[in-house]
Amino acid sequence: GAGVSQSPSNKVTEKGKDVELRCDPISGHTALYWYRQSLGQGLEFLIYFQGNSAPDKSGLPSDRFSAERTGGSVSTLTIQRTQQEDSAVYLCASSYLEGYEQYFGPGTRLTVT
């Protein structure tokens, strides 16, 4: 079946602009996770959804970052007023239930110029 998909695959934006990153989890997966992979910080957890609620937002680096999930499926990660330090690969993962194996999407490479 289809895996986790993310769009866009690449995004270049100017500093100060807002961006939206989209994640389509595997059908039927109730848990959805966002991570960030950057040279300086490695792989970092950002936020986790169980259904449409986000029990753990502890990894969001600032209030410029927000995420939502609607219909228990698609999730959008929004970064407002982007900064150069936001440049990274943003990864989405989903799992059948919380605690089960997480399957990762190919990521969105964000470059802030």
Added chain:
Amino acid sequence: GNSVTQMEGPVTLSEEAFLTINCTYTATGYPSLFWYVQYPGEGLQLLLKATKADDKGSNKGFEATYRKETTSFHLEKGSVQVSDSAVYFCALSDRATNKLIFGTGTLLAVQP
């Protein structure tokens, strides 16, 4: 807090050599442990996992044993191939939060 420490790379080996990539963890409770692999230009893939002490995860000739007494989950393979060249990440999943906490990754380069 929870954390994962893995050996720094790059690790460069000749084909058919034995591979060990060390991984140790700090965690409260009893986390699940994972090795993920990222091949060049591809996304993260689960390589193997272990969910309790003394469990051995294995896949594609790779193995790792969950050692509670030494808080370790070292990755091993008896004979590496060029196609194993990738970045390997050790990770733990906290049972309370479900998020994955990753090590810094180890680049493996296998030469023919």
